[in-house]
Amino acid sequence: MKVAKFGGSSVASAEKFQQVAKIIGADPKRKIIVVSAPGKRFNEDTKMTDLLIQLTGAVVSGRTYEKEMKLVLNRYEEIASQLSLKHTLIEQIESSLNGLIQEYQHDSLRLADALKASGEDNNAKLMAAYLNALGKEAHYVSPKDAGILVTDQPGMARVLPESYALLEKLRERSGILVVPGFFGYSKQGNIVTFPRGGSDITGSIVAAGVQAELYENFTDVDSIYCVNPTIVPNPKEIKDLTYREMRELAYSGFSVFHDEALQPVVKAGIAVCVKNTNNPAARGTYIVSERNYNDMPVVGIASDKGFCNIHVSKYLMNREVGFGRKLLEILEDEHISYEHTPSGIDNISVIMRENQWTKEVEERVIARIQAELEVDDITVERDLALVMVVGEGMNSTVGVAAKATNAFARAGVNIEMINQGSSEVSMMFGVKSASHDKAVRALYEVYFNEIFSISYSNLH
Numbered sequence: 430m431k432v433a434k435f436g437g438s439s440v441a442s443a444e445k446f447q448q449v450a451k452i453i454g455a456d457p458k459r460k461i462i463v464v465s466a467p468g469k470r471f472n473e474d475t476k477m478t479d480l481l482i483q484l485t486g487a488v489v490s491g492r493t494y495e496k497e498m499k500l501v502l503n504r505y506e507e508i509a510s511q512l513s514l515k516h517t518l519i520e521q522i523e524s525s526l527n528g529l530i531q532e533y534q535h536d537s538l539r540l541a542d543a544l545k546a547s548g549e550d551n552n553a554k555l556m557a558a559y560l561n562a563l564g565k566e567a568h569y570v571s572p573k574d575a576g577i578l579v580t581d582q583p584g585m586a587r588v589l590p591e592s593y594a595l596l597e598k599l600r601e602r603s604g605i606l607v608v609p610g611f612f613g614y615s616k617q618g619n620i621v622t623f624p625r626g627g628s629d630i631t632g633s634i635v636a637a638g639v640q641a642e643l644y645e646n647f648t649d650v651d652s653i654y655c656v657n658p659t660i661v662p663n664p665k666e667i668k669d670l671t672y673r674e675m676r677e678l679a680y681s682g683f684s685v686f687h688d689e690a691l692q693p694v695v696k697a698g699i700a701v702c703v704k705n706t707n708n709p710a711a712r713g714t715y716i717v718s719e720r721n722y723n724d725m726p727v728v729g730i731a732s733d734k735g736f737c738n739i740h741v742s743k744y745l746m747n748r749e750v751g752f753g754r755k756l757l758e759i760l761e762d763e764h765i766s767y768e769h770t771p772s773g774i775d776n777i778s779v780i781m782r783e784n785q786w787t788k789e790v791e792e793r794v795i796a797r798i799q800a801e802l803e804v805d806d807i808t809v810e811r812d813l814a815l816v817m818v819v820g821e822g823m824n825s826t827v828g829v830a831a832k833a834t835n836a837f838a839r840a841g842v843n844i845e846m847i848n849q850g851s852s853e854v855s856m857m858f859g860v861k862s863a864s865h866d867k868a869v870r871a872l873y874e875v876y877f878n879e880i881f882s883i884s885y886s887n888l889h
């Protein structure tokens with residue numbers, strides 16, 4: 430049995446629904462289908478999830494929301510009418526949306542989750558109806574019925590372990606099961622969504638629960654590329670990569686597969702195959718537990734903007750028991766999560782997402798650090814990008830770091846920070862956001878465009 434997840438780009442229009450039906454029909458092992466809400470049909474298009482967020486905004490503000498509701502319904506209507514599905518399906522969608530608005534209008538967080546989740550929920554119902562219209566036995570299965578139990582944190586759901594035993598029972602059901610991605614139910618009975626892009630997480634949880642032989646993740650590219658294709662045109666394809674490599678790459682900007690979607694399949698030992706809905710004959714990229722990394726020590730370069738760094742110096746910091754804890758406690762009191770903490774003998778940096786670091790937060794935190802930790806110096810650096818070089822073979826290959834620093838020097842990119850800490854699979858560079866694209870292209874050149882097997886062996 431295989432679990433196939435179809436992302437928003439794969440279910441964005443009637444034509445894509447037809448393509449999905451062909452893909453399902455081509456392999457009888459594709460028994461469980463996880464679908465996203467309709468995604469973008471073209472570059473300037475708006476994803477259904479974003480339309481639903483706009484609808485939530487209109488309801489919460491007390492404005493009339495007719496226009497926003499119409500935009501949502503039009504997207505489904507277009508799909509349903511082009512597939513000759515019954516109009517009653519659209520009437521049902523409209524009445525269920527109005528029902529959710531009535532139920533949750535006084536609780537904006539719950540309303541947002543319920544409406545966002547409806548994007549995938551209604552699309553799964555349409556997909557099941559379409560497969561039925563083609564004469565296939567297919568059933569819509571709600572996450573409640575499937576047993577996707579999650580924590581009760583709106584927009585940040587995490588799966589509860591008891592879900593897996595419940596999901597296993599899906600194996601016994603007949604026909605093709607169509608499960609909406611992106612949300613589950615809490616024990617308190619609430620609809621709770623995963624973070625954005627979270628249908629990948631649903632697919633992974635379901636694959637682990639039913640012990641699928643493969644989790645296929647259908648999207649709009651032939652494979653995972655070794656660098657984001659919007660930064661470097663036509664980059665090299667990755668054939669195989671390990672779960673650990675994917676985790677690092679997904680965390681640092683490879684939005685093609687959600688970083689939180691890895692843990693369930695890793696634990697269950699299920700391989701993931703990322704494939705193209707528009708070109709299913711292409712092999713795709715396999716995410717597996719091990720790969721042969723001798724000729725490919727670096728597998729990818731990922732990057733993300735929007736970080737800032739607080740750099741704190743204090744002479745003899747290394748001898749002061751509890752310094753790190755006190756510093757992080759100040760951040761905890763402000764509900765700030767941090768990403769990395771590279772440190773030296775007398776200094777420590779805390780790198781975090783900049784969107785948590787407002788001017789007011791900065792003033793409060795700096796004042797407390799000065800008063801409570803009596804440091805020599807504090808500097809805050811904004812507009813940072815983190816660029817990550819990832820590969821299992823990196824630590825055992827001589828010269829990998831030198832290649833990166835040389836590439837930066839040649840491209841005139843100043844390195845603000847280097848961190849090759851405890852992770853054995855990645856090396857992280859902090860650069861100014863303005864140098865981000867230049868930094869990524871420079872690294873791509875040295876690791877993937879220069880004849881790199883020769884240059885590595887020369888270094889041995």
Ligand SMILES: Nc1ncnc2c1ncn2[C@@H]1O[C@H](COP(=O)(O)OP(=O)(O)O)[C@@H](O)[C@H]1O
Binds near residue numbers: 647649658
């Ligand atoms: N390294 C990468 N390899 C492939 N695609 C990438 C990479 N980094 C970013 N992407 C982007 O991820 C997109 C696919 O992910 P996403 O838009 O979430 O798809 P879906 O709609 O299928 O969920 C690609 O179209 C591509 O622009």
Ligand SMILES: N[C@@H](CC(=O)OP(=O)(O)O)C(=O)O
Binds near residue numbers: 476610
């Ligand atoms: N529709 C949700 C969840 C998701 O995973 O979508 P996509 O498959 O289009 O990335 C979102 O936009 O966040």
